[in-house]
Amino acid sequence: MAKQGWDEFEIGAMLRTFEGKIEDIAGTNQExxxxxxxxxxxxxxxxWRIAKPVFNKDFCIDCQFxxxxxxxxxxxxxxxKMIGVDMDHCKGCGICVEVCPTNPKSLLMFxxxxxxxxxxxxxxxxxxxxx
Amino acid sequence: xxxxxxxKNLKEFSTSADRFEGANxxxxxxxxxxxxREVLNATNDDLILSASTGCLEVCTAVYxxxxxxxxxxxxxxxxxxxxxxxxxxxxxxxxxxxxLKQPDRNPKFVSFAGDGASYDIGFQWISGCMERGxxxxxxxxxxxxxxxxxxxxxxxxxxxxxxxxxxxxxxxYGEKRxxxxxxxxxxxxxxxxxxxxxxxxxKDMVKKIQHGxxxxxxxxxxxxxxxxxxxxxxxxxxxxxxxxxTDSLVFPLYEIIDGxxxxxxxxxxxxxxxxxxxxxxxxxxxxxxxxxxYLIKEWQERVDANWAxxxxxxxxxx
Numbered sequence: 547m548a549k550q551g552w553d554e555f556e557i558g559a560m561l562r563t564f565e566g567k568i569e570d571i572a573g574t575n576q577e578x579x580x581x582x583x584x585x586x587x588x589x590x591x592x593x594w595r596i597a598k599p600v601f602n603k604d605f606c607i608d609c610q611f612x613x614x615x616x617x618x619x620x621x622x623x624x625x626x627k628m629i630g631v632d633m634d635h636c637k638g639c640g641i642c643v644e645v646c647p648t649n650p651k652s653l654l655m656f657x658x659x660x661x662x663x664x665x666x667x668x669x670x671x672x673x674x675x676x677x
Numbered sequence: 678x679x680x681x682x683x684x685k686n687l688k689e690f691s692t693s694a695d696r697f698e699g700a701n702x703x704x705x706x707x708x709x710x711x712x713x714r715e716v717l718n719a720t721n722d723d724l725i726l727s728a729s730t731g732c733l734e735v736c737t738a739v740y741x742x743x744x745x746x747x748x749x750x751x752x753x754x755x756x757x758x759x760x761x762x763x764x765x766x767x768x769x770x771x772x773x774x775x776x777l778k779q780p781d782r783n784p785k786f787v788s789f790a791g792d793g794a795s796y797d798i799g800f801q802w803i804s805g806c807m808e809r810g811x812x813x814x815x816x817x818x819x820x821x822x823x824x825x826x827x828x829x830x831x832x833x834x835x836x837x838x839x840x841x842x843x844x845x846x847x848x849x850y851g852e853k854r855x856x857x858x859x860x861x862x863x864x865x866x867x868x869x870x871x872x873x874x875x876x877x878x879x880k881d882m883v884k885k886i887q888h889g890x891x892x893x894x895x896x897x898x899x900x901x902x903x904x905x906x907x908x909x910x911x912x913x914x915x916x917x918x919x920x921x922x923t924d925s926l927v928f929p930l931y932e933i934i935d936g937x938x939x940x941x942x943x944x945x946x947x948x949x950x951x952x953x954x955x956x957x958x959x960x961x962x963x964x965x966x967x968x969x970x971y972l973i974k975e976w977q978e979r980v981d982a983n984w985a986x987x988x989x990x991x992x993x994x995x
Contacts, residue, residue, distance in 0.1 A: 561738075561740075561741065561742075561743045563743060563745065563746050564746075571694070571696055571746050571747070572693070572694055572696065572720075572721040572722075573694065573721065574694055575694050576694065576695065579746075583741070584741050584742060584743055585698055585742065585743060585744075585746070586698045586699065586700040586701055586737070586742040586743065586744040587698040587699065587700065589700040589742055590700055591699070591700045591702075594705065608688065609687065609688075610687045610688055610690070610691040611687070613687075613691045614687060614690065614691070614711075614714075614715070614879050615711055615876070615877075615915075615916050616711075617703065617705075617706060617707050617708065617709075617710040617711050617714075617915075618699040618700075618701075618703075618705075618710065619695045619697060619698060619699040619710075619714065620699055623691040623692075624692075625692070626688040626689070626691060626692060632699065634699070634700065635698075635699025635700050636699075637705035637706075638705060639705035639706035639912040639913060639915070640706070640912060640913030641706055641912070641913055641915055641916055643913065644913045644914065644916060644917065645916055655913075
């Protein structure tokens with residue numbers, strides 16, 4: 547094994563998140579970034595879920611509570627609008643549903659196997675009693 | 678100094694491009710990543726980060742993956758803060774010598790650590806960083822237990838909490854020592870800014886983080902991080918638990934400027950009894966047995982006394 551200097555790394559001790567150079571990370575949205583194979587963005591934790599959030603945009607008021615309180619960066623918001631849920635990274639914790647302020651909620655948890663279109667068609671209506 | 682990012686409301690905040698990635702291995706409903714996201718999104722500047730050993734470190738840097746889109750380092754349990762302090766010193770030295778390629782980029786130096794790595798193991802290192810006056814921020818993700826290794830008590834664990842090294846049972850009600858007042862200890866270093874934050878009050882949090890970035894010198898932030906695994910509540914209730922913590926004044930939100938100017942930044946409209954906060958968590962379940970009920974009363978008295986103490990300090994500006 548070749549002797550290493552104090553400022554050299556072992557292979558694997560340093561991971562690069564991006565392929566090549568990136569100038570302005572904070573100004574580049576995730577879909578425009580060139581992630582390398584070492585970023586956990588390319589991985590998936592979808593198999594952790596036993597329940598999944600389903601998003602109904604008809605009732606959404608774009609308050610962004612779900613975006614700020616999502617622990618897994620799975621709420622996709624672009625141009626101040628909530629677009630949807632990133633199902634590769636969502637672990638199904640259900641925080642987004644809890645913090646959703648609309649009536650009826652625009653995000654609800656369903657079993658992982660549930661069919662999204664059926665659930666959207668049978669969405670609950672406004673509940674007048676609990677406000 | 679570069680321009681501070683303007684965040685007027687949540688809609689504006691939501692245009693931030695996250696520099697923390699999903700598919701990390703933190704538990705579903707973990708508050709750590711909520712806090713990290715709120716901190717990282719509070720600025721557009723480059724970030725130089727570290728994490729001491731703890732949940733955040735072991736879950737976000739599992740080979741071959743990293744969840745960080747900024748320069749990030751992990752060394753040991755105790756020295757995350759000094760690693761960042763070293764980087765900051767090097768940056769200052771290179772800047773003085775004029776050897777930086779982009780001297781106007783003005784990066785922010787932040788070290789993250791759990792309460793174990795801050796209150797116990799890294800205590801002396803953090804104290805050193807605060808004393809030497811590095812231009813850095815140390816953020817404690819305070820979940821009041823060594824959650825990563827199986828729930829041992831730390832010196833942040835509060836009285837009555839059942840931890841694996843201080844379990845509740847027939848002869849004991851769990852942890853017998855109260856948690857130490859880390860914010861006051863750090864503020865006693867006469868650092869420019871020390872504050873306590875909570876993830877549910879995102880605006881208060883962003884304001885404090887931005888203030889911390891804008892001052893010259895060391896900054897200490899203590900963030901309450903409800904732990905779904907060790908506090909034993911349902912993952913979906915993380916934000917509710919943080920609400921209970923701030924509204925029952927168990928975690929009052931305040932800041933201390935220059936070690937003497939204390940401001941309370943959040944006064945709940947309806948203060949809820951501490952009993953509700955305790956009842957929501959499995960780790961305090963045994964306190965509701967008849968023989969331990971007196972502890973709940975003591976809890977309430979302690980929290981009230983602490984709130985009165987903070988109010989007195991705010992009024993007297995000491």
